[in-house]
Amino acid sequence: MQKAALPELVESIRQGVIEGRADVTSRFTQRALEEGMPPFDLYLNALIPAMGVVGARMQSGEYFIPEVLLSAKAMEAAAEVIKPALARTKDERYKGKVVLGTVEGDLHDIGKNLVRVMLQGAGFQVMDLGVDVPAERFVAAVKEVRPDILALSALLSITMVKMRDVVAALESAGCRDSVKVIVGGAVVSQAFADDIGADGYAIEAASAAELAKRLLEV
Ligand code: B1M
Secondary structure, X not given: OOOOOHHHHHHHHHHHHXXXXXXXXXXXXXXXXXXXXXXXXXXXXXXXXXXXXXXXXXXXXXXXXXXXXXXXXXXHHHHHHHHHHHHHOOOOOOOEEEEEEEEOOOOOOHHHHHHHHHHHHOOEEEEXXXXXXXXXXXXXXXXXXXXXXXXXXXXXXXXXXXXXXXXXXHHHOOOHHHOEEXXXXXXOOHHHHHHHXXXXXXXXXXXXXXXXXXHHOO
């Protein structure tokens, strides 16, 4: 196979995500890893900025949902290729249990999945409840699994308020003090986290794993 410079590979992956080409992103991601690019750098330099471009195009009306879904699929295809490489860098020491999910009404899961990968890479055992998770389902999982951390993701202004409902539901069920609640997602902020009584906020996936470690002091 012909050698390609890393910046060119990164650009091809970025374009692959923007154009919604899963075949392109998985092929070039594989090549970038073979060329020695650290897996996390691929997220930071190629995948996340490319989804930023897709978001801007959605906002300006240039892209509609079908295009965005194709881009999301292309990003997931690259993420599948990166996963084994990330697993090899895994910190095997067990850090604790996390229940994770995207709140009710919200179907965005790319960022949440990245948070899961980072938590697992840091040594946490993660139970991922998926997307559109009602407050009662989070409470049931907290009672059942007894996690150290409950991690909530939201990408929409209209669904971030559901995070407050989850905290309230934990309080009503008498299990608020048994778990640390952390929140994140593009619309969430530290001020919002403080306002709803969460234990922590992280701006991106790697810092979510750092936050989880800090909260458990491990
Ligand atoms: Co949606 N969408 N979307 N969308 N979508 C946004 C979020 C939006 C900003 C686009 C825009 O208008 N510019 C906008 C929200 C505006 C707002 O409310 N403020 C929006 C909208 C409006 C909508 C719909 C309402 C569109 C419609 O139907 N008219 C609809 C809602 C559906 C629903 O959820 N009920 C909708 C649908 C969709 C798709 C299904 C087409 C698709 C989702 C596919 C999927 O997730 N499987 C989609 C996508 C892909 C996007 C954009 C383009 C990209 C999101 C993404 O995956 N980014 C997005 C625009 C944008 O963000 N630029 C947009 C990449 C990902 C790695 O980043 O998710 O931010 P992110 O995660 C980051 C951090 O936020 C953080 O870490 C991650 C990485 O480091 N993080 C956490 C996330 N969760 C965390 C939890 C933590 C800590 C950190 O602790 C627990």
